[in-house]
Amino acid sequence: AQSVTQLDSQVPVFEEAPVELRCNYSSSVSVYLFWYVQYPNQGLQLLLKYLSGSTLVKGINGFEAEFNKSQTSFHLRKPSVHISDTAEYFCAVTRQTGANNLFFGTGTRLTVIP
Amino acid sequence: DAGITQSPRHKVTETGTPVTLRCHQTENHRYMYWYRQDPGHGLRLIHYSYGVKDTDKGEVSDGYSVSRSKTEDFLLTLESATSSQTSVYFCAISVGGSTYEQYFGPGTRLTVT
Numbered sequence A: 001a002q003s004v005t006q007l008d009s010q011v012p013v014f015e016e017a018p019v020e021l022r023c024n025y026s027s028s029v030s031v032y033l034f035w036y037v038q039y040p041n042q043g044l045q046l047l048l049k050y051l052s053g054s055t056l057v058k059g060i061n062g063f064e065a066e067f068n069k070s071q072t073s074f075h076l077r078k079p080s081v082h083i084s085d086t087a088e089y090f091c092a093v094t095r096q097t098g099a100n101n102l103f104f105g106t107g108t109r110l111t112v113i114p
Numbered sequence B: 001d002a003g004i005t006q007s008p009r010h011k012v013t014e015t016g017t018p019v020t021l022r023c024h025q026t027e028n029h030r031y032m033y034w035y036r037q038d039p040g041h042g043l044r045l046i047h048y049s050y051g052v053k054d055t056d057k058g059e060v061s062d063g064y065s066v067s068r069s070k071t072e073d074f075l076l077t078l079e080s081a082t083s084s085q086t087s088v089y090f091c092a093i094s095v096g097g098s099t100y101e102q103y104f105g106p107g108t109r110l111t112v113t
Helices: none
Strands: A003-005 A010-014 A019-021 A024-026 A031-038 A044-050 A056-058 A064-068 A073-078 A087-095 A108-113 B004-007 B010-013 B019-025 B032-038 B042-051 B054-057 B065-070 B073-078 B087-094 B102-104 B108-112
Touching: A003 A087, A010 A019, A019 A108, A024 A073, A031 A064, A031 A073, A044 A056, A044 A064, A044 A073, A044 B102, A073 A087, B004 B087, B010 B019, B019 B032, B019 B087, B019 B108, B032 B073, B042 B065, B042 B073, B054 B065, B073 B087
Parallel strands: A010 A108, B010 B108
Antiparallel strands: A003 A024, A019 A073, A031 A044, A031 A087, A056 A064, A064 A073, A087 A108, B004 B019, B019 B073, B032 B042, B032 B087, B042 B054, B065 B073, B087 B102, B087 B108
16 A cells, blocks of 8 residues: 655744655555645645656646655645745655555645744 | 535534535546545545445545445445544545546535534
């Protein structure tokens, strides 16, 4: 089975500072990787995805992530955060073939400080 | 907006009572999913459906059943609710002919007292 570890449960950062949210995955087969964002009292919104090709993936709201197969990581980054980025972020993985159920990490709460 | 609605959005019920949550989609997607979200656990898959009357278990299916009699509706039933089933429940669909890119509904907050 696949699993995801999000190393930081909470990340406080000052407005306009850069941020990195860490995600490591475990799988014996090839995978697809995703980042979702959840704003307070809302459902999850797809932020970006890695399916194949370039290991640097750009998503919505200025976020990007880099797939590193050797380190089994998929860290999310933004060069300059805004107050509106305050939310919970989930990393998710699914296998490329067979049953494609998503496995989620436990989430990282990003708090942007004015 | 993937056209997913969930009802009810909030519900408080007593231990031992049956509860049914409804997920409705407007775009005839084949795959639908039910997740629960709990602090410290992220989202965990309860059941999923890959067509009308075709369902399968997920990671945390004990105590839950599902039904899908129409493409647009996916029902999640707690036959006898327990306090451990207090959670936020999310429905999701897969789009684009794949099963991996999922879009989520707004959620149902269920409290079992």
